[in-house]
Amino acid sequence: MLGLLGILEAGRGIVAPPAISGDWNVDFGAPGSCGAGRLRQPALSISQSGTDAVITLNDGRATSFEATVNGGTVTAARFSATISGQSGARVLDGKLNLDGCGPVAFRALRLAAGKKRGE
Amino acid sequence: MLNLFQLVLQIAVILVAARVVGYLFQKIHQPQVMGEMVAGILLGPSLLGWLAPGVSAALFPASSLGYLNALSQVGLVVFMFVVGLALNPSELHGYGHAAVLTSHVSIVAPFCLGGLTALYLYPRLSDDAVTFTGFALFMGAAMSITAFPVLARILTERGLVRSRMGTLAIACAAVDDVTGWCILAYIVVLVRVTNASRPAWITIAGSLVYVLLMLFVVKRFLPAFERSFARRGKLSDNLVAVVVVLVLASALATEWLGIHLLFGAFLMGAIMPKSQEFTRYLLHKFESVTVVLLLPLFFAFTGLRTRIGVGGGHSIWLYSLIVIAVAITGKLGGSMLAARLAGTPWREAASLGILMNTRGLMELVILNIGLDIGVISPVMFSIMVLMALVTTFMTTPLLEWVYPHRLLKAQVEERQENVA
Numbered sequence: 001m002l003g004l005l006g007i008l009e010a011g012r013g014i015v016a017p018p019a020i021s022g023d024w025n026v027d028f029g030a031p032g033s034c035g036a037g038r039l040r041q042p043a044l045s046i047s048q049s050g051t052d053a054v055i056t057l058n059d060g061r062a063t064s065f066e067a068t069v070n071g072g073t074v075t076a077a078r079f080s081a082t083i084s085g086q087s088g089a090r091v092l093d094g095k096l097n098l099d100g101c102g103p104v105a106f107r108a109l110r111l112a113a114g115k116k117r118g119e
Numbered sequence: 120m121l122n123l124f125q126l127v128l129q130i131a132v133i134l135v136a137a138r139v140v141g142y143l144f145q146k147i148h149q150p151q152v153m154g155e156m157v158a159g160i161l162l163g164p165s166l167l168g169w170l171a172p173g174v175s176a177a178l179f180p181a182s183s184l185g186y187l188n189a190l191s192q193v194g195l196v197v198f199m200f201v202v203g204l205a206l207n208p209s210e211l212h213g214y215g216h217a218a219v220l221t222s223h224v225s226i227v228a229p230f231c232l233g234g235l236t237a238l239y240l241y242p243r244l245s246d247d248a249v250t251f252t253g254f255a256l257f258m259g260a261a262m263s264i265t266a267f268p269v270l271a272r273i274l275t276e277r278g279l280v281r282s283r284m285g286t287l288a289i290a291c292a293a294v295d296d297v298t299g300w301c302i303l304a305y306i307v308v309l310v311r312v313t314n315a316s317r318p319a320w321i322t323i324a325g326s327l328v329y330v331l332l333m334l335f336v337v338k339r340f341l342p343a344f345e346r347s348f349a350r351r352g353k354l355s356d357n358l359v360a361v362v363v364v365l366v367l368a369s370a371l372a373t374e375w376l377g378i379h380l381l382f383g384a385f386l387m388g389a390i391m392p393k394s395q396e397f398t399r400y401l402l403h404k405f406e407s408v409t410v411v412l413l414l415p416l417f418f419a420f421t422g423l424r425t426r427i428g429v430g431g432g433h434s435i436w437l438y439s440l441i442v443i444a445v446a447i448t449g450k451l452g453g454s455m456l457a458a459r460l461a462g463t464p465w466r467e468a469a470s471l472g473i474l475m476n477t478r479g480l481m482e483l484v485i486l487n488i489g490l491d492i493g494v495i496s497p498v499m500f501s502i503m504v505l506m507a508l509v510t511t512f513m514t515t516p517l518l519e520w521v522y523p524h525r526l527l528k529a530q531v532e533e534r535q536e537n538v539a
């Protein structure tokens with residue numbers, strides 16, 4: 001029991017990557033941004049396992065790409081964003097490269113995120 | 120909307136794959152259930168989805184998996200009742216110091232090692248939506264489970280059930296399973312309570328009331344089934360239906376309380392009367408459909424969620440090796456050393472450790488619960504499934520190597536002579 005309590009105590013100081021799993025509604029700011037019209041809300045779906053994530057676009061073809069979560073940022077070949085807000089109200093601010101377009105700025109809000117699990 | 124043609128086709132494909140791979144595994148002296156678990160993985164993205172993504176998407180579209188999951192959950196409810204029914208904690212009596220020490224160490228050692236591993240894996244494979252406590256406790260519980268049903272099947276297939284080691288392994292596995300499920304129930308409550316709108320005290324007090332009701336009220340009425348069986352040599356269809364309704368009611372109660380419906384089914388089985396004929400009759404009644412039809416659906420559903428070698432980069436293989444090494448060290452090593460310390464000869468102690476290291480199906484049940492409640496990530500789930508497969512697969516060949524069949528046969532014969 002003491003050993004287990006020691007492990008749990010030691011683990012309190014460990015920081016895990018910010019949770020970004022789930023569906024995201026994306027606001028592209030300027031209406032009619034190149035290619036953004038092809039996306040339906042929720043425009044992003046993210047599946048995360050620690051520092052690795054898979055981002056899927058709701059573009060009818062379910063285009064997906066692998067990303068890395070590092071501290072407060074999430075980056076991929078065609079995607080970069082900073083992560084802000086608490087786990088329950090997380091926000092992504094960044095740029096997305098859509099097919100045939102340059103980088104498009106966006107702000108994304110996560111839908112129905114849960115509270116911290118296992119408190 | 121339910122596509123009946125697709126669902127029936129899925130079931131047929133799953134059953135054929137389960138029987139074929141199960142048969143092939145039997146040919147290499149593995150338990151059938153091991154082959155069925157592998158068949159489930161092969162039907163998922165790890166093989167079929169990788170080799171023929173078009174076929175996989177047509178056969179198992181994401182929208183159809185809800186029905187498959189529902190059927191497999193019904194199968195698991197019945198299966199957990201069967202597991203509880205087969206458990207007999209009184210089997211621990213009479214095996215003294217060795218059984219008590221081995222069963223306790225075989226939980227504590229892997230549990231603590233699982234917690235230690237969590238220190239390394241939490242920042243790499245989890246996220247801040249899960250607390251370290253929840254993650255570490257789950258890792259500990261998942262590492263310390265023993266697959267009681269698979270263990271019993273391996274012992275039966277090798278004619279070990281009546282050996283001293285076999286009975287000791289069964290007794291320890293029974294204690295491990297009960298303890299493991301209690302720990303898991305605590306973790307599920309811990310995780311769900313923080314997400315639920317219902318106050319925590321309702322879950323905690325309700326669970327306590329539920330357990331007391333089951334142990335001191337419901338249990339008192341259950342011998343009526345046994346008496347009816349003793350009078351007629353069987354249970355009427357109406358009484359079998361009552362048993363099923365009781366199992367479902369107990370499962371619903373625990374689900375409503377926020378634990379999980381499998382706990383209710385397990386407890387209902389655990390408190391049923393334990394006379395040998397009655398238990399055997401009920402097992403026969405419930406096991407066939409569950410084992411042949413519904414469990415393969417659960418294996419397939421698990422396989423469809425498992426992505427071995429898909430995504431996560433090369434580091435996943437390193438994490439998998441670490442998890443497998445820790446699981447084997449904690450369970451096999453811990454049980455073996457404890458049995459040796461209790462005076463069991465080295466060969467028997469090693470065999471006991473190997474048997475206790477069998478995680479099999481029970482591990483998959485626990486992992487699916489962990490993934491459902493979000494305490495482990497999809498990649499962590501796949502790593503743990505791989506660990507469950509490896510630790511189950513290695514049991515039979517390792518056992519044959521450490522304790523060859525001829526030695527076991529001689530021991531059983533010697534024991535029978537002593538009894539005579």
